[in-house]
Amino acid sequence: MEKNKTEKVKIWLQEFPQVGFGYEIRVDDPTATVADYMAALDEFQQLNQENCAGCSGCCWERAPLTLPDLAKISQKFAGDSIDILSKIAEIKMDNGVVDIMLAKKEDGSCVFLDKEKSLCTQYAIRPIVCHTHTCLPHSAKAYSLRSAIINAGEDALVTRWFDDCQKREALPLQYVNEAGIRIADYVPNVVSGKEWDQVLLVDIVPPILWQSLTKKGD
Numbered sequence: 001m002e003k004n005k006t007e008k009v010k011i012w013l014q015e016f017p018q019v020g021f022g023y024e025i026r027v028d029d030p031t032a033t034v035a036d037y038m039a040a041l042d043e044f045q046q047l048n049q050e051n052c053a054g055c056s057g058c059c060w061e062r063a064p065l066t067l068p069d070l071a072k073i074s075q076k077f078a079g080d081s082i083d084i085l086s087k088i089a090e091i092k093m094d095n096g097v098v099d100i101m102l103a104k105k106e107d108g109s110c111v112f113l114d115k116e117k118s119l120c121t122q123y124a125i126r127p128i129v130c131h132t133h134t135c136l137p138h139s140a141k142a143y144s145l146r147s148a149i150i151n152a153g154e155d156a157l158v159t160r161w162f163d164d165c166q167k168r169e170a171l172p173l174q175y176v177n178e179a180g181i182r183i184a185d186y187v188p189n190v191v192s193g194k195e196w197d198q199v200l201l202v203d204i205v206p207p208i209l210w211q212s213l214t215k216k217g218d
């Protein structure tokens, strides 16, 4: 019988030295996807974390975007990646690195934040970095898993954006070269063209992290 989402990825409350209670994670099924990880984290947060309502503390931080985020956001914003990102994102190119993140207002808050109500105006389509954020401490492997997912998703988005820019000749190459970026380095990866429920965790993390995530007895 097919396991349900939260049987494939286990997340539980654990006490960490010096920092107190937080969460630990284990992957119990090689077919676990990023969506299974998100479902397990949702369930854990519902059981163990106070409601975020009324707090917008993390809505002032850098919020990198991923390609599956763009697919969700495109339900509300029309156009290709160039059109959508020009409305809601900031794109930085520096020292050989491209960073695509949610734009901020002048006061430093997220473009989607209703500051008066401390509410996300686009909660249903919020990016995975917001969906998986928690104020609770967590283990090094939980931290590394989240980073690996977001980094792969952001690389896939940058690849799509470069593709769209090249099709529309929308990006001055001189600008890219001056930032030390090699567009050829951005190629489709395991996230490209997929939703999160189609991306296997085993395909997104390095083997050593996978070993640690699947180790029983932790």
Ligand code: SF4
Residues within 6 Å of the ligand: 051, 052, 055, 056, 057, 058, 059, 133, 134, 135
């Ligand atoms: S995750 Fe933490 S900082 Fe962010 S809104 Fe919830 S309680 Fe506030």
Ligand code: SF4
Residues within 6 Å of the ligand: 058, 059, 060, 063, 102, 110, 111, 112, 113, 114, 119, 120, 121, 122, 123, 126, 127, 130
């Ligand atoms: S998308 Fe929503 S949850 Fe995420 S930082 Fe912006 S306002 Fe906060």
